Amino acid sequence: MSVIKGNLKKIWLNRTGVVLAIVCSYLIVYGILGGTKIPGADSLPVSSESSVPIIILDAGHGGIDSGCVSVTGFEEKHINLDIMLSVRDMLTALGYKVEVTRDTDISIHDKGIKGLSNQKKNDMEKRLALFNKYSNAVCISIHQNQFTQPQYSGAQMFYSDNNPNSGVLAQIMQDSFVANLQPDNKREIKSTGNDIYLCAFSKNPTVMVECGFLSNPDEAALLETEEYRSKVAFTIVSGLCRYIEEYCSSAI
Numbered sequence: 001m002s003v004i005k006g007n008l009k010k011i012w013l014n015r016t017g018v019v020l021a022i023v024c025s026y027l028i029v030y031g032i033l034g035g036t037k038i039p040g041a042d043s044l045p046v047s048s049e050s051s052v053p054i055i056i057l058d059a060g061h062g063g064i065d066s067g068c069v070s071v072t073g074f075e076e077k078h079i080n081l082d083i084m085l086s087v088r089d090m091l092t093a094l095g096y097k098v099e100v101t102r103d104t105d106i107s108i109h110d111k112g113i114k115g116l117s118n119q120k121k122n123d124m125e126k127r128l129a130l131f132n133k134y135s136n137a138v139c140i141s142i143h144q145n146q147f148t149q150p151q152y153s154g155a156q157m158f159y160s161d162n163n164p165n166s167g168v169l170a171q172i173m174q175d176s177f178v179a180n181l182q183p184d185n186k187r188e189i190k191s192t193g194n195d196i197y198l199c200a201f202s203k204n205p206t207v208m209v210e211c212g213f214l215s216n217p218d219e220a221a222l223l224e225t226e227e228y229r230s231k232v233a234f235t236i237v238s239g240l241c242r243y244i245e246e247y248c249s250s251a252i
């Protein structure tokens with residue numbers, strides 16, 4: 001608990017509103033703010049290797065790969081990184097072991113690899129290697145969405161059926177966005193088969209969190225603020241804590 005208090009103080013100095021988020025997450029871990037169980041999911045396998053999973057966080061894109069860009073020119077890679085760092089800080093303060101694919105604005109390809117396509121391929125392979133480094137990991141890849149028409153908005157979770165718990169995690173995360181941030185969000189989680197590399201080839205429960213649409217001016221304006229990104233981070237932490245509490249052999 002003293003470690004949590006120390007980390008709280010540090011994070012309070014750096015990120016507005018995060019302390020409240022951590023406290024709420026802590027309450028969720030202990031079931032005080034628990035949610036509804038996913039129907040029909042009781043029979044899904046529960047991790048038995050370790051009492052507490054390692055959480056792997058991926059901030060999509062980075063370096064020369066900006067991802068999508070908002071109408072005001074804000075690049076997805078920066079939003080992904082900022083949200084991911086807040087998620088990391090909250091989970092670390094709660095006592096979870098967390099590893100990340102990147103914590104700065106870089107591609108993580110090996111030095112010496114020539115050509116953009118080879119660098120991108122190696123970058124994705126290294127992200128996947130971290131997702132598969134542990135057999136008791138829970139993996140989250142953070143992205144922002146875009147579409148040709150600007151009216152579409154709202155978070156949506158993508159996953160692969162290759163791991164049966166990925167769909168459960170995706171539904172819990174989608175529910176967390178509705179409960180904490182977007183009560184009118186009617187989007188459904190989407191299984192993408194082998195279309196999304198990290199989801200398809202991760203051996204651990206894995207969800208790609210598309211936090212919002214940068215092609216929607218109102219949602220992009222929100223995502224450009226630190227306050228809203230902190231709320232998104234808290235929403236992701238809440239979902240993760242609920243998943244771990246309900247589907248891993250024990251929580252912290």
Ligand SMILES: [Zn+2]
Binds near residue numbers: 060061067143144
């Ligand atoms: Zn992206």
